[in-house]
Amino acid sequence: MGGAAYGMLFVLGVVMGVVGGFTHPVGQAGPVPVAAVCWVLALFGVCLGAGRLMRTRLGVVAPALGWLLVTMPFTLQLGSGDLVIAQGAAGYVYLYGGLVALVAAFLMSPSSHRGGSWLLHGYVPKDS
Incomplete structure (x- = not known):
């Protein structure tokens, strides 16, 4: 079951890459490339959401x-x-x-050890 979910997330990334690659220069508000910014935010949201829903960084990857x-x-x-x-x-x-966006989503997603990402919960040193 997990392999199918990861496969669908991979396909979602491919679709986002194809559609975003061809449509990112479409919208401009003055010097700001609005469509490109929207695609970056969507990519961040999808990757972070996938990481949190799968409860692992592999969901982001x-x-x-x-x-x-x-x-x-x-x-x-x-x-x-x-x-x-x-x-x-x-x-x-x-x-x-x-x-x-990919790096930020990876760092903010839960890791598979100690209950989550150190960015979300702070650094907890190991007991000596």
């Missing part, structure tokens, strides 16, 4: 891997000069903001 496996090739320029995630504010916010 599954959609993160799906998103990364799609997003990283989108940054490569093809021989014909085509590029999905281009340079510019929207591309940088989507790519680097997404990476920061």
